[in-house]
Amino acid sequence: MQLERALVAFAHPDDAEFLCGGTVALWTGAGTEVTYVCATDGSAGWNGPDLSREEIAGLRKNEMRTVAEMLGVHDVRFLGYRDGALEPSLDLRRDLTREVRRVRPDVLVAPDPSRLWSGRTYINHPDHRAVGEAVLAVVACDAPTRPQFPELLDEGLEPYKVRRLWLSAEEGEGDQVVDIGGTIDLKIEALAAHQSQIANMDDFDAEGTLREWAREMAAGTEFEYAERFRTFDIEF
Numbered sequence: 001m002q003l004e005r006a007l008v009a010f011a012h013p014d015d016a017e018f019l020c021g022g023t024v025a026l027w028t029g030a031g032t033e034v035t036y037v038c039a040t041d042g043s044a045g046w047n048g049p050d051l052s053r054e055e056i057a058g059l060r061k062n063e064m065r066t067v068a069e070m071l072g073v074h075d076v077r078f079l080g081y082r083d084g085a086l087e088p089s090l091d092l093r094r095d096l097t098r099e100v101r102r103v104r105p106d107v108l109v110a111p112d113p114s115r116l117w118s119g120r121t122y123i124n125h126p127d128h129r130a131v132g133e134a135v136l137a138v139v140a141c142d143a144p145t146r147p148q149f150p151e152l153l154d155e156g157l158e159p160y161k162v163r164r165l166w167l168s169a170e171e172g173e174g175d176q177v178v179d180i181g182g183t184i185d186l187k188i189e190a191l192a193a194h195q196s197q198i199a200n201m202d203d204f205d206a207e208g209t210l211r212e213w214a215r216e217m218a219a220g221t222e223f224e225y226a227e228r229f230r231t232f233d234i235e236f
């Protein structure tokens with residue numbers, strides 16, 4: 001599958017690396033131009049009393065730029081919505097539609113909005129669900145529909161139909177398993193470079209945990225490490 005352009009839409013500055021950092025590194029290594037669109041400002045990503053939201057947002061923006069470069073992603077957009085308050089609003093849909101019509105990606109990657117929890121140990125963040133739901137609305141119907149958001153036509157952004165959508169999937173789920181054996185080290189390095197987030201996690205074995213998760217994703221396949229997706233080839 002030769003991809004010229006991919007767009008990854010997500011809620012928080014470190015989400016893309018968790019969901020698909022290994023896949024993104026594979027794609028950029030093969031010459032695909034990848035764009036990141038981060039919906040929130042990441043300003044709730046610190047629990048200490050010492051930093052304001054503005055300071056946190058600034059830190060995380062810098063971290064995200066650094067990490068994107070590590071993964072070969074040179075086009076990074078911040079939509080600036082308030083972290084922790086994201087909704088699949090018309091404003092968010094318009095802003096995502098703008099990026100989709102600008103980039104005109106061969107594949108759009110996003111979190112699965114139907115994911116409420118995972119196992120017994122993780123409740124999904126509402127911002128993740130919100131951005132996933134907005135992406136579905138952008139794919140069908142906002143981006144390809146001319147009368148939708150006429151202000152984007154004024155910006156010169158013509159309608160665009162996304163043909164390929166990949167939603168992140170869990171272990172044992174999805175129809176696309178990507179072998180990230182060649183990029184797992186880079187994925188781990190990239191996540192470690194979100195230093196404000198690592199500093200939030202006392203005694204957390206980030207590398208061990210990430211390897212374990214990627215191994216679980218690969219279970220039942222010939223791969224050692226994997227990322228999984230539920231994919232759509234959209235015709236209508």
Ligand SMILES: [Zn+2]
Pocket residue numbers: 011012014015125128
């Ligand atoms: Zn997140």
